[in-house]
Amino acid sequence: DAGVTQSPTHLIKTRGQQVTLRCSPKSGHDTVSWYQQALGQGPQFIFQYYEEEERQRGNFPDRFSGHQFPNYSSELNVNALLLGDSALYLCASSLLQGGPYEQYFGPGTRLTVT
Amino acid sequence: AQSVTQLDSHVSVSEGTPVLLRCNYSSSYSPSLFWYVQHPNKGLQLLLKYTSAATLVKGINGFEAEFKKSETSFHLTKPSAHMSDAAEYFCVVSPLSGGYNKLIFGAGTRLAVHP
Numbered sequence: 001d002a003g004v005t006q007s008p009t010h011l012i013k014t015r016g017q018q019v020t021l022r023c024s025p026k027s028g029h030d031t032v033s034w035y036q037q038a039l040g041q042g043p044q045f046i047f048q049y050y051e052e053e054e055r056q057r058g059n060f061p062d063r064f065s066g067h068q069f070p071n072y073s074s075e076l077n078v079n080a081l082l083l084g085d086s087a088l089y090l091c092a093s094s095l096l097q098g099g100p101y102e103q104y105f106g107p108g109t110r111l112t113v114t
Numbered sequence: 115a116q117s118v119t120q121l122d123s124h125v126s127v128s129e130g131t132p133v134l135l136r137c138n139y140s141s142s143y144s145p146s147l148f149w150y151v152q153h154p155n156k157g158l159q160l161l162l163k164y165t166s167a168a169t170l171v172k173g174i175n176g177f178e179a180e181f182k183k184s185e186t187s188f189h190l191t192k193p194s195a196h197m198s199d200a201a202e203y204f205c206v207v208s209p210l211s212g213g214y215n216k217l218i219f220g221a222g223t224r225l226a227v228h229p
Contacts, residue, residue: 042204042219055214102148103217105158
């Protein structure tokens with residue numbers, strides 16, 4: 001049973017550029033959430049997708065956008081990159097119905113903005 | 115609003131001694147609570163979860179946590195530390211909104227295990 005997978009593993013971008021990160025959920029899961037983990041901090045919730053729609057959003061600017069595809073995989077897009085966007089981006093998948101709502105995380109994408 | 119406070123940023127123990135990582139939560143109703151572990155350069159792994167079925171929750175690798183509503187605490191314990199337990203531990207609360215949930219993480223506790 002494949003777990004959550006993310007690509008790429010590492011990415012280096014320049015300020016002002018745009019980036020797309022990808023996530024495939026654990027088999028059988030229908031909900032994908034994205035988190036940003038800055039160095040030395042706990043992950044911060046960015047947004048959650050279910051049935052191809054954004055259902056919840058954290059305190060992140062509109063530069064952060066996402067998409068969920070019919071096969072439940074997801075993308076995170078960040079426009080106009082800032083140095084402060086350098087972080088580990090984590091994707092998590094879960095099942096919406098039935099609880100107990102635990103989320104399973106992928107290994108993350110390390111984004112460095114120079 | 116829901117939040118979690120991890121009372122220690124760093125904990126250091128000797129191998130074979132007990133581990134206690136402390137977590138207090140704030141919630142306006144009965145929460146779902148979790149502990150996750152993150153080893154260096156790795157993703158997050160679920161250790162255990164509380165969902166109101168039982169106040170003492172057993173997880174993987176010998177860890178357990180006790181939900182104490184009167185103290186709003188959810189401390190993580192292990193009777194005997196192993197070198198492989200050295201990692202970052204996160205206490206997490208999950209508020210529900212119409213069936214959708216987000217995870218709210220504490221700041222983390224770094225556990226060091228010495229021989």
